[in-house]
Amino acid sequence: MSDITQGPPPLPAPAAPPSLPVTGEPVAFSWAGKTWGLAGLGFFNLFLTIITLGIYHFWAKTEVRRRLSASIRVNGEPLEYTGTGKELFLGFLIVLFAILLPFQLALFGANLYLGPAGGIVAFLILPFFWYLYGVAVYRARRYRRSRLRWRGVRGALAGSSWSYGWHNLWTSVVGSMTYGWLTPWRDNMLHRETMSATRFGDRPFKYLGKAGPLYPTYALAWVGSLVLLLLTLGFAAAVLWPASQPLRDAIAHAPTLDNGQPDWKSPEIKAHWPLIAGLIAAGYGFLALYGLIASVLWSLFYAREYRYFTGETALEGLRFNLEVKGWSLFWLFFSNTLMSLLTLTILSPVAEARVARYFVNRLSSEGLIDFAAIQQSQARLSKTGEGLAEAFDVEANSYFILSI
Amino acid sequence: MDTRTYAGRYSDGKTAATAAVTVTIGDGIGIAGASGPVRWTYQHLQAAAPLHWRDDEVLLRNDEFPGATLFIADPGFASALLKRAPGLSPSSHRWRYAVPGLLITAAVLIGIGAVYGLGLNPAQDVAALVPHKLRVSIGEQAVKGMIGGSESCSSTDGDKALAKLVNELSKATESGKDFNVRVVKSAIVNAFALPGEQVVLYEGLINEAQSADEVAGVLAHEMGHGIELHPEAGIIRSLGLTALIELLASGQSGTLTNTGALLLELRYSREAEHQADAHALRILKNANISPRPFSGFFKRLLKGGSSDGKSDASVNMGIFSTHPPTPERAQMAADAATYPGKPALTDAEWKALKAICG
Numbered sequence: 001m002s003d004i005t006q007g008p009p010p011l012p013a014p015a016a017p018p019s020l021p022v023t024g025e026p027v028a029f030s031w032a033g034k035t036w037g038l039a040g041l042g043f044f045n046l047f048l049t050i051i052t053l054g055i056y057h058f059w060a061k062t063e064v065r066r067r068l069s070a071s072i073r074v075n076g077e078p079l080e081y082t083g084t085g086k087e088l089f090l091g092f093l094i095v096l097f098a099i100l101l102p103f104q105l106a107l108f109g110a111n112l113y114l115g116p117a118g119g120i121v122a123f124l125i126l127p128f129f130w131y132l133y134g135v136a137v138y139r140a141r142r143y144r145r146s147r148l149r150w151r152g153v154r155g156a157l158a159g160s161s162w163s164y165g166w167h168n169l170w171t172s173v174v175g176s177m178t179y180g181w182l183t184p185w186r187d188n189m190l191h192r193e194t195m196s197a198t199r200f201g202d203r204p205f206k207y208l209g210k211a212g213p214l215y216p217t218y219a220l221a222w223v224g225s226l227v228l229l230l231l232t233l234g235f236a237a238a239v240l241w242p243a244s245q246p247l248r249d250a251i252a253h254a255p256t257l258d259n260g261q262p263d264w265k266s267p268e269i270k271a272h273w274p275l276i277a278g279l280i281a282a283g284y285g286f287l288a289l290y291g292l293i294a295s296v297l298w299s300l301f302y303a304r305e306y307r308y309f310t311g312e313t314a315l316e317g318l319r320f321n322l323e324v325k326g327w328s329l330f331w332l333f334f335s336n337t338l339m340s341l342l343t344l345t346i347l348s349p350v351a352e353a354r355v356a357r358y359f360v361n362r363l364s365s366e367g368l369i370d371f372a373a374i375q376q377s378q379a380r381l382s383k384t385g386e387g388l389a390e391a392f393d394v395e396a397n398s399y400f401i402l403s404i
Numbered sequence: 405m406d407t408r409t410y411a412g413r414y415s416d417g418k419t420a421a422t423a424a425v426t427v428t429i430g431d432g433i434g435i436a437g438a439s440g441p442v443r444w445t446y447q448h449l450q451a452a453a454p455l456h457w458r459d460d461e462v463l464l465r466n467d468e469f470p471g472a473t474l475f476i477a478d479p480g481f482a483s484a485l486l487k488r489a490p491g492l493s494p495s496s497h498r499w500r501y502a503v504p505g506l507l508i509t510a511a512v513l514i515g516i517g518a519v520y521g522l523g524l525n526p527a528q529d530v531a532a533l534v535p536h537k538l539r540v541s542i543g544e545q546a547v548k549g550m551i552g553g554s555e556s557c558s559s560t561d562g563d564k565a566l567a568k569l570v571n572e573l574s575k576a577t578e579s580g581k582d583f584n585v586r587v588v589k590s591a592i593v594n595a596f597a598l599p600g601e602q603v604v605l606y607e608g609l610i611n612e613a614q615s616a617d618e619v620a621g622v623l624a625h626e627m628g629h630g631i632e633l634h635p636e637a638g639i640i641r642s643l644g645l646t647a648l649i650e651l652l653a654s655g656q657s658g659t660l661t662n663t664g665a666l667l668l669e670l671r672y673s674r675e676a677e678h679q680a681d682a683h684a685l686r687i688l689k690n691a692n693i694s695p696r697p698f699s700g701f702f703k704r705l706l707k708g709g710s711s712d713g714k715s716d717a718s719v720n721m722g723i724f725s726t727h728p729p730t731p732e733r734a735q736m737a738a739d740a741a742t743y744p745g746k747p748a749l750t751d752a753e754w755k756a757l758k759a760i761c762g
């Protein structure tokens with residue numbers, strides 16, 4: 001049941017600067033969808049995708065997006081996703097024939113004519129493809145934003161995918177040279193580029209954030225996971241080294257082969273194969289434990305990023321707020337990964353819905369916005385969508401709500 | 405006649421503002437609001453999501469009024485609307501969705517079936533379109549790639565003998581094509597046809613053969629592949645398959661092939677082998693060389709032994725993997741031995757050819 005209110009009467013605010021909106025309404029977000037109800041869709045999508053040899057994938061994706069969008073309510077009214085599977089399919093075909101196939105031919109030719117030196121061509125083309133990856137991300141966002149509507153008014157992403165691609169590439173290269181310390185700065189810069197080019201109708205979003213506030217949490221996660229790694233290695237060594245004593249004794253006394261190596265197939269060592277298996281399993285166990293705890297640490301940083309990015313975003317008179325905490329974010333993604341794995345991705349629409357619900361429930365805004373002043377977007381709509389992104393597998397593991 | 409009215413919010417899509425309206429279901433959807441009544445007909449109606457009769461809220465659009473939306477948050481509306489506009493229900497939505505998918509699958513399956521059933525060979529047709537110079541260039545590169553580090557064999561007398569054999573057979577193909585045969589120093593018992601009328605003949609095969617006529621049969625067979633453009637078609641088919649796999653995996657495979665490995669792994673289909681065999685027998689007949697030794701060569705390989713005790717590995721890795729000899733092929737060659745023929749090379753020339761690799 002929706003409860004749409006008209007905005008409060010115009011505020012008497014003689015002291016307010018003239019640029020503040022004096023008419024408008026507040027905005028509330030809510031999630032009105034079923035999550036587990038999408039299980040049927042997941043099964044249906046998988047079934048059709050298999051019998052159409054994969055071609056249905058584009059329509060399956062579209063249907064999931066459509067349902068998710070319809071469940072997101074702004075002031076009680078739903079978002080609409082107007083993209084079609086055909087657009088995604090055509091986009092992919094275009095990229096397949098215009099980029100992938102020529103690239104294959106070029107690589108084939110290089111291999112043929114230059115022999116092993118032909119590998120150089122692949123090496124040279126790599127930065128170009130890295131660049132294209134960034135372009136793909138931007139174009140995919142543009143497609144999704146232009147296909148989302150609320151009250152019939154479309155979103156849009158202005159700006160240049162080519163310049164975003166370049167920014168993405170060079171910050172990535174430099175970032176890899178800094179052991180990741182450039183990441184908060186990079187994330188902030190790319191987010192600003194994307195967010196300030198985003199429009200609702202004809203009105204732009206504003207992003208006011210800087211990289212500085214992100215660094216403390218980043219440092220915590222970075223240093224924390226390093227310390228954790230050292231601790232894990234130390235602990236593992238302290239436990240596994242003594243435990244492997246019988247094995248090492250056996251190796252020292254085992255017969256050696258002609259090449260000086262111990263004979264791994266000899267009965268002395270064979271007797272310890274359970275121990276070897278146990279040591280390997282324990283090793284993986286320690287690594288998994290490290291991975292798990294490190295993920296929690298990094299979730300603290302990602303939660304900080306989401307909170308900060310959202311908190312520094314404005315649209316007309318609105319400011320936004322996202323109450324995301326690291327631990328609950330970690331649990332969300334972790335449980336989703338388990339769910340998807342265990343059900344062979346049949347439940348991935350449910351995973352998508354859980355993530356969407358999580359974020360929408362934590363999203364709120366303050367301030368007022370005058371909807372009558374927001375005009376329909378005049379941006380040209382592209383007829384095809386996300387071909388590059390599909391070809392590059394962009395954000396394949398990213399949830400729709402996070403990659404809008 | 406449904407006289408119930410429902411409360412809704414209408415947005416004309418020009419701005420993000422909405423107005424409160426009353427909605428009736430009758431001959432189309434009637435929308436009564438501040439700016440005058442509007443009627444939306446059922447055939448132009450679209451729902452943002454398929455309607456279930458239990459839905460509490462409905463969002464409608466109309467393709468006659470792009471951008472306009474009508475939002476009704478009234479529980480009874482969905483079921484009332486579905487009675488008049490059943491096309492908005494999930495089942496018809498699913499049907500509309502599934503039909504294109506199934507049609508595409510059917511088309512793809514029919515296409516594949518037609519290619520196999522009618523014996524169409526699109527790869528071969530495409531191969532024929534490639535200019536000759538390009539095919540030769542690709543072939544020469546492919547030879548380099550395939551030979552790798554092994555040396556080409558050459559000796560004065562051996563070269564002369566080989567040239568005589570190759571010219572005789574080339575003329576006998578009646579194809580106007582000039583074949584270029586290279587002997588490579590390796591124990592592999594095999595020969596390959598590569599694009600652009602290139603043929604690679606391994607020393608191992610020459611050593612395994614007991615007469616020049618056997619080698620002639622193998623060369624004629626490889627020339628048969630070349631005449632039918634099998635090597636070129638194979639490459640095109642493989643590239644096409646990779647592209648197809650990319651499409652089906654929706655861009656998630658991202659595989660790129662290595663040419664050398666690709667060409668070595670080309671397994672000719674039985675159809676292609678049959679065509680090459682037919683050409684081989686025809687060429688041998690035109691050159692007046694008996695196919696009986698060629699048949700004997702197959703039979704020997706089938707028995708699994710090699711005539712001079714070389715290990716089976718080189719035999720297996722070679723001719724068995726890419727040109728599986730079958731009793732049928734051996735028999736077909738034997739059946740064609742209806743004429744005595746004359747030896748392809750003199751004894752001296754055969755000796756020279758055997759010694760071509762020093």
